[in-house]
Structure formats: structure tokens, C-alpha cells
Amino acid sequence: MQFRSTIISNQEVSPGYFRMRLTAPPELSGASPGQFIMVRVRDAIDPLLRRPFGIFDVGTIESEFPGLGSATYFEILYKVVGKGTEALSDYHHGDHVDVIAPLGAGFDLGDPAEEKILVGGGVGIAPLYYLARSLVQRSRVRFFLGGRTRDDILCVTEFERLGVETYVATDDGTLGDRGLVTDVMERHIREDGRPKTLYACGPMPMLKAVADIARRTATPCQVSLEAYMACGMGACLGCVVKGKDHSEEAPDYRCVCKDGPVFSFDQLKWV
Amino acid sequence: MSKPDLSVNIAGIALRNPVMTASGTFGYGEEFSEYVDLEAIGAIITKGLSIRPKAGNPTPRIQETTGGMLNAIGLQNVGIDAFIEQKVPFLRTVSTPVIVNFFGNTVEEYAELAERLDRIPEVAGLEINISCPNVKHGGIVFGTDPKAAYSVVKAVREATIKPVIVKLSPNVTDIVEMAWACADAEADALSLINTLTGMAIDLKKRRPVLANVTGGLSGPAVKPVALRMVWQVARAVKVPVIGIGGIMSGTDALEFMLAGASAVQVGTANFLDPAAAQRIATEMEKYLEENGIADVKELIGALEV
Numbered sequence A: 001m002q003f004r005s006t007i008i009s010n011q012e013v014s015p016g017y018f019r020m021r022l023t024a025p026p027e028l029s030g031a032s033p034g035q036f037i038m039v040r041v042r043d044a045i046d047p048l049l050r051r052p053f054g055i056f057d058v059g060t061i062e063s064e065f066p067g068l069g070s071a072t073y074f075e076i077l078y079k080v081v082g083k084g085t086e087a088l089s090d091y092h093h094g095d096h097v098d099v100i101a102p103l104g105a106g107f108d109l110g111d112p113a114e115e116k117i118l119v120g121g122g123v124g125i126a127p128l129y130y131l132a133r134s135l136v137q138r139s140r141v142r143f144f145l146g147g148r149t150r151d152d153i154l155c156v157t158e159f160e161r162l163g164v165e166t167y168v169a170t171d172d173g174t175l176g177d178r179g180l181v182t183d184v185m186e187r188h189i190r191e192d193g194r195p196k197t198l199y200a201c202g203p204m205p206m207l208k209a210v211a212d213i214a215r216r217t218a219t220p221c222q223v224s225l226e227a228y229m230a231c232g233m234g235a236c237l238g239c240v241v242k243g244k245d246h247s248e249e250a251p252d253y254r255c256v257c258k259d260g261p262v263f264s265f266d267q268l269k270w271v
Numbered sequence B: 001m002s003k004p005d006l007s008v009n010i011a012g013i014a015l016r017n018p019v020m021t022a023s024g025t026f027g028y029g030e031e032f033s034e035y036v037d038l039e040a041i042g043a044i045i046t047k048g049l050s051i052r053p054k055a056g057n058p059t060p061r062i063q064e065t066t067g068g069m070l071n072a073i074g075l076q077n078v079g080i081d082a083f084i085e086q087k088v089p090f091l092r093t094v095s096t097p098v099i100v101n102f103f104g105n106t107v108e109e110y111a112e113l114a115e116r117l118d119r120i121p122e123v124a125g126l127e128i129n130i131s132c133p134n135v136k137h138g139g140i141v142f143g144t145d146p147k148a149a150y151s152v153v154k155a156v157r158e159a160t161i162k163p164v165i166v167k168l169s170p171n172v173t174d175i176v177e178m179a180w181a182c183a184d185a186e187a188d189a190l191s192l193i194n195t196l197t198g199m200a201i202d203l204k205k206r207r208p209v210l211a212n213v214t215g216g217l218s219g220p221a222v223k224p225v226a227l228r229m230v231w232q233v234a235r236a237v238k239v240p241v242i243g244i245g246g247i248m249s250g251t252d253a254l255e256f257m258l259a260g261a262s263a264v265q266v267g268t269a270n271f272l273d274p275a276a277a278q279r280i281a282t283e284m285e286k287y288l289e290e291n292g293i294a295d296v297k298e299l300i301g302a303l304e305v
Helices: A026-030 A083-089 A122-135 A156-161 A181-191 A204-216 B079-092 B107-118 B140-144 B146-159 B175-184 B220-234 B250-258 B276-290
Strands: A002-014 A017-024 A036-040 A051-054 A057-062 A070-079 A096-103 A115-121 A141-147 A165-170 A196-201 A221-224 A240-242 A253-255 A262-264 B008-010 B013-015 B019-021 B043-049 B062-065 B068-071 B098-102 B123-129 B164-167 B189-192 B196-199 B214-218 B241-244 B263-266
Touching: A002 A083, A017 A083, A017 A096, A026 A057, A026 A070, A026 A096, A036 A070, A051 A070, A051 A083, A051 A122, A057 A122, A070 A083, A070 A122, A115 A122, A115 A181, A115 A204, A122 A141, A122 A156, A122 A196, A122 A221, A141 A156, A141 A181, A156 A165, A165 A181, A181 A204, A196 A204, A204 A221, B019 B276, B043 B079, B043 B123, B062 B214, B068 B220, B079 B098, B079 B107, B098 B107, B107 B123, B107 B146, B123 B146, B140 B146, B146 B164, B146 B175, B175 B189, B175 B220, B189 B220, B214 B220, B220 B241, B220 B250, B241 B250, B250 B263, B250 B276, B263 B276
Parallel strands: A115 A141, A115 A196, A141 A165, A196 A221, B019 B043, B019 B263, B043 B098, B098 B123, B123 B164, B164 B189, B189 B241, B241 B263
Antiparallel strands: A002 A017, A002 A096, A017 A070, A036 A051, A036 A096, A057 A070, A221 A262, A240 A253, B008 B013, B062 B068, B068 B214, B196 B214
16 A cells, blocks of 8 residues: 655664654555665655555554544664665655555464574664564574674664564674674574574675575575565566576576565575 | 546647656566556556667666666666566556667667567557667667767658657757767657766765666656756757656656756656656646646647747
8 A cells, every 4th residue: 555654753863874654544554574675865866766665564553642542553674875865864854755565475373382483684683673573473483693793783772672582793892792693693593402493684795695595494484585676566677686497598587576575595596 | 618638649649748767776576566657647658678688787786876776787678578578568568658668789679679668568659769879789779870870760650650750869969969979860859868877976986886887867856957968959849858867756757858858767766656657647737736727738849949
């Protein structure tokens, strides 16, 4: 659906990273973890295109005025990287943006008996919070969070508050273990032989490493991809990735916006 | 005053209003049906079709630029068999005319496709893509050489009794010469402009942004160029002209009609506003109402120079 949304709050949670809460129609409560939104940051031609964001959380708040009932909201987590996010970061409580949501295919929550391992890199943790909140009610959840430095490690407390065991790794060792979060994750999951499912979102090198671990350990794995896109509804074909059977003769391109953003790792071509 | 008349007729295709959706920006219609009333737009022009499915270019394929965007999709499409099997059934449920954009690598391929599309009752008309600038050995030869354009249009003309629209490339020295060649080959209408070849560079990487190096520029940034070319072509040929290029509002669309366009296509605007075509038609109607114009056709070519 397409709706005009009011910004409730827009807070810088770490240098260059913002968490924004916005109003939504009640139907958005039905969004699945892993689905995303497209925001038109300004009613102007610059920036021209909408910007995609993973849904960080969806919820309802009771009105501060008695008798007015509750209102639905959602949250996004974003890093200021260009014109669009720069403009977003200037918004305050009461400002409006045009939103299309929810879009795409979300995560499969899987078998509750199996442990869930979440791996996130930088701002890629955004869709994993809403996922963790849905999973933790039914399964054991461990969350591995990586970044270049401590400022890239976001919302650890929020995950811990859900009852998720959280592990942190940074490239420079300024927070948590020093090194790659995927190495830390692999060490932990190899410790016991119990069945697990992996869920990952973050930069492509991290996702490749996770997919590689999934293949080597024969662990089911779902990845959420980020892509540059113009429309979010399968028309522009700008966001495609290669599916597992792709070849020039028999093209197997998948739209990140429509077929994803969440894919089972074995549905994609990783080389 | 009664409601103004927005209807136009392009080469025998009756449109309830002059606003069509440009090929490649509206999928096969179905993708947008949740956000826009498909019955409120003039015509749907589907994604460029080829005989066999086409993979398209590697990524990155698109890049936003100031007031526009570059694309080098590379004509990725499902091919005509999948189109008939998977896309036509939905289009059958819509009363809005469906125009199929298509392309080939040879004159024979164009003719073969035209022949097959001719047999699909749901197809109201054909739009020949002779101007996609992205694919090596793609349409570019036909789109920049008047003789080659003539032979393709002629072959398509002979293969179908359905209305034939030719979509012109702006990447030529003299677009009027191309228009003449297509009109001589008995095209029923001309649509212009396709995208302008452009480029974006990543300073940090010292590399082109697009994997294809160059891409087609579209969006508000190209509108002045498009207006100029529509004006030049419309006064030079007798066949109807369909204006395309950065149309974002009813005002933009009406400017194209003043320049001589009998209808318009909305492209890039669909990406940021999936209901753009419907909104633009409404804005046009509002303008006519407010200015006491009974019929949108009064504005076609009404530019005073």
C-alpha cells in the first residue's frame, strides 16, 4: 500500500546512523520480518527516486489522549550515505514522507525447535531486529553482529533486551572480538552439532562468507540482500541478482525487490 | 460545464485519455495494479519483447542522476512465448488498450515478432523499438540509419494489420530525417524520445558507475530536449506523434501536446509514483476544466511560435 506517513522521531543512534519511527496504517502490522519499504524522501525531482529500507520494527502505541485508541508505527534504521539519507536525517517529529510498504518477500521463520543464528553487518542489522523479535518467542536465538569499528555496532541493547544472546566483532577490535563476525559465528556454531538455521543481512562480502559457511556445514541459510533499485515492484529490473541456474542462454535473474529481498542462499549464484 | 473530453485516437486506437505508460517502466501492468487504477489510464505499453528470453546486462544497471536516471538494463525480457502464457491472461482482464513494445536483431526477427503479435487479440497495437541504445548488435543500427529504419518499419508494416508505432531515438543528428523514413514506410504513429545516451562516473573508484559503461538518460532532466524534438517532428510529419521525456505532471503532458503530440507516455515517473499516469490524466482534466477547454484535442499543436 501507499500512504503518507508522519515522522514520530528521528534519532542519531551512533555517528552517521539514524533510527526513525513513523506512523503507518494498521494493516502494516501484518508485515513479515524481512520485508521492506520505499520512501520518497522529498516531493521534488532531486533526489528523484525512492529509497529502500528494511523494516527494523513494527508496533502499536497507545494514544496519549484517552479514548483515541492505538496507532500503528514502524521503524527504519539507516546510515547517511548520500542525498536521500542526508535529506531523511534532517527530518523532525511531525514531518511527512510518502511510503510504499510492505514490499518483497520476507524471512521464513522455520522450525521452532531449531536454533536460529542471526548474522548482521553494520546497518544490515535493520531487518534482523524485527526478525529476532518474531523468532525469540519460539526458538533459541543467537545474534552475531559485526562492523568496522565500535560506531558501526548498533542496537546491541535492543537485541539483548529481547532475550537474544548477542556477540560482537569489529575489524579493529574496538568492541567485542577483533576480526570477522563470520569467523566468530562459525566457531560458535561448530561447538555443538544441533540443527540450526542461519539468517544474514549485511555487506556482500559478509553474505558470501555466511553462504560459504552454510554450504560447508550443510546449514539452511536465508540472506537478505540490499540493492540499488528504482521502483521496488519488479518493473525497473535494476536490482536483479543471478539465480542459481543463471547463464547467458537461459537467464535466471531474480529481482531483489520482488523475488527477495530474502533468498535461501542455495537459490543464488555466488560467483 | 460538462466534463472536458480527454479522449484521443492514435492510429485507430481509441484512448480514454492521452496518458500511456512507457515501455520498460510499467512492467506488464500487473505489477502496478495495486497502486494505480489501470482503467484510468490511456494505454499500457509493455516491456520490450524479443522472440527469445533475454538476459540483459550485468549490474549495476541503473543510477540516479540530477533530475533523472541512467539505465542499461539491456532489454531483459521473458520472450514472446512466456509473454503469451504468463502476461496476456492478466492483460485480458483490463479494458485499457495494450500496446506491445518489441525489438529484434534482424529485419526478419522484427517481422516474425510482428506476425506473432498480430495474432494476439489482446494486443491493440505494436510499438517498434528501433532506438534502445544499450545492446551491442541491438536496435541501435536501425535507430540511427534512416534506410535501416525504413526497412524494419516496412517489414513490420507488411506483417501486421494492427497499428504500428515507431519509437524514435534522440541519439541522432537529425531526428526529422528518421521520422520521415518511418512515415514513408507507413508507420501509423511515432513516439519520441527514447533515452539519451549518458554516463556516470565514480570518482573514488575511477570507474563508470554502470557495468555497461553508458546508459540511457530519462526523467525530468531530458524534458527540454524531448519537447524540442517532438515539436520538430510533429510539424514535419502527418502521422500522430506521441510525446515522451520526463513527464511528471499534467502541466508537462499538456506542454508536449502544445508542441504537437497527440498523446504522451509517462516513464520514469512511474518508478517514484506508481499512480503517476492516473494522476497526470486527472491533472490534465483539471487544467481543461479550469481553463474552459472542452476538448484536449484543441491543444494538439496549438503552440504559438
